[in-house]
Amino acid sequence: MPSISLTRHLIEEQRLGHVTPDLRLLLEVVARACKRISVAVGKGALGDVLGEAGGADGSINIQGEAQKKLDVISNEILLEANAWGGHLAACASEEMEHSQQIPDAFPRGNYLLVFDPLDGSSNIDINASVGTIFSVLRCPEGVSAAEDHDFLQAGSTQVAAGYCLYGPSTMLVLTIGHGTHGFTLDREQGSFVLTGPHMRIPEQTREFAINMSNQRHWEAPTQAYVADLLAGKDGPRGQDFNMRWVAAMVGDVHRILTRGGIFIYPWDRKDPAKPGKLRLMYEANPMAMLVEQAGGAASTGRERILDIPPTSLHQRVPVFLGSKEEVETATRYHRQHD
Ligand code: AHG
Ligand code: MN
Ligand code: MN
Numbered sequence: 511m512p513s514i515s516l517t518r519h520l521i522e523e524q525r526l527g528h529v530t531p532d533l534r535l536l537l538e539v540v541a542r543a544c545k546r547i548s549v550a551v552g553k554g555a556l557g558d559v560l561g562e563a564g565g566a567d568g569s570i571n572i573q574g575e576a577q578k579k580l581d582v583i584s585n586e587i588l589l590e591a592n593a594w595g596g597h598l599a600a601c602a603s604e605e606m607e608h609s610q611q612i613p614d615a616f617p618r619g620n621y622l623l624v625f626d627p628l629d630g631s632s633n634i635d636i637n638a639s640v641g642t643i644f645s646v647l648r649c650p651e652g653v654s655a656a657e658d659h660d661f662l663q664a665g666s667t668q669v670a671a672g673y674c675l676y677g678p679s680t681m682l683v684l685t686i687g688h689g690t691h692g693f694t695l696d697r698e699q700g701s702f703v704l705t706g707p708h709m710r711i712p713e714q715t716r717e718f719a720i721n722m723s724n725q726r727h728w729e730a731p732t733q734a735y736v737a738d739l740l741a742g743k744d745g746p747r748g749q750d751f752n753m754r755w756v757a758a759m760v761g762d763v764h765r766i767l768t769r770g771g772i773f774i775y776p777w778d779r780k781d782p783a784k785p786g787k788l789r790l791m792y793e794a795n796p797m798a799m800l801v802e803q804a805g806g807a808a809s810t811g812r813e814r815i816l817d818i819p820p821t822s823l824h825q826r827v828p829v830f831l832g833s834k835e836e837v838e839t840a841t842r843y844h845r846q847h848d
C-alpha cells in the first residue's frame with residue numbers, strides 16, 4: 511500500500527467534492543507554514559528562538575500574557591506564508607489585537623484564517639510539546655475588506671480546522687467536515703503522510719485532563735463533577751479515573767483523539783471578567799470541530815461550543831471536550847445545577 515501524502519489526500523477530497531481547489535491550496539499553504547514552525551521549534555537552544563520576546567522588558571500580548579520569541583516567530587511565519595497565496599481575505603491571531611487584511615500588493619480570496627500560532631508556549635523553554643491551531647471560515651459575501659466583525663461566525667460554519675503538534679514527531683491533524691485525519695511529517699521527504707485516517711474517539715473513558723491547581727476557583731458543579739471522578743471505585747462513578755495534563759491544549763487533544771479522555775478548562779473565579787482561559791475562535795472552535803468529526807463532543811458545560819455566536823475576536827469560553835459520554839455526563843452536572 512503506497513503512502514498517501516497530504517497533497518494526494520486533499521486532491522482525492524477535491525474529486526469527491528469535499529473541498530474547493532482554493533481551500534485545498536490554502537490548506538497546503540498552512541501545512542507549509544507549520545513545517546517552517548516545526549523547524550524553528552526544533553532548533554531549540556541552538557537557534558535564537560527560546561525565551562521571552564521583546565528583550566529585557568518582555569512584551570505582553572493582547573491576552574495579557576508574556577509573549578515568547580516563538581509566539582512571535584510562528585505568527586510571522588503564518589502571516590508571511592499566507593500573504594501572497596491569493597486564497598485569503600484576512601487573518602486573525604491570538605497574538606494580534608485586530609485582524610489583518612491581505613496586503614494590497616496581493617490578490618484577495620474568499621476565506622478567513624484564524625490561528626493560535628503557538629499553543630502551550632510555556633512548554634517551549636522546557637522542551638515539551640507545543641502546537642499550532644487553525645480554523646478556516648468563509649469571508650461573508652460582498653465583503654472585499656474583511657474586518658474583525660466579519661470573523662464573528664459560529665464554529666459550526668468553519669469549513670476546515672486543524673492543528674499541528676510539534677512533539678517527538680510533527681503531526682498535522684485536519685478536518686474539512688468529512689472526518690478527522692492525522693498526518694505525520696516525514697522529515698527526510700519534507701511531506702506530511704497520512705498515518706491516522708478517520709480518527710475515532712472512544713465514547714467512554716477513564717482519563718481526564720484539568721489543571722487541578724485551580725480547584726478552589728471552580729464553580730460548584732465543576733467541583734462536584736471532578737470530586738466524583740477523584741472518588742474512583744468507591745464513589746458514584748464506580749470506577750477509577752487517571753489524570754494527565756500536558757499544559758498545551760494541542761497535546762491534550764491529541765491524546766484524546768488517540769485514546770479517548772475528557773479535557774477540561776472550566777470557568778473559574780480567578781478572573782471573573784474572563785469566562786474561562788481558552789479562546790473561542792482559535793482554540794475552542796477548531797478543537798471542537800476536530801473532536802466532533804472524530805465522534806466526540808465539545809461543550810461549555812451548558813451548551814455546544816460550535817453553536818456559540820461569537821461577540822468578539824478574543825472571547826473566552828469554558829471548555830469540556832472529548833469522549834462523548836463523558837462530556838455529556840459533565841454537562842449534566844452543570845445543567846442540573848442551574
Ligand atoms: P497559549 O500558549 O496559546 O496561550 O495557550 C495555553 C493554553 C492551553 O494550551 C493549555 O491547555 C492551557 O493554556 C494551560 O493552562 P495552565 O497554565 O493553567 O496549565
Ligand atoms: Mn498565549
Ligand atoms: Mn493556545
Ligand code: MN
Pocket residue numbers: 581604626627628629630631
Ligand atoms: Mn498561543
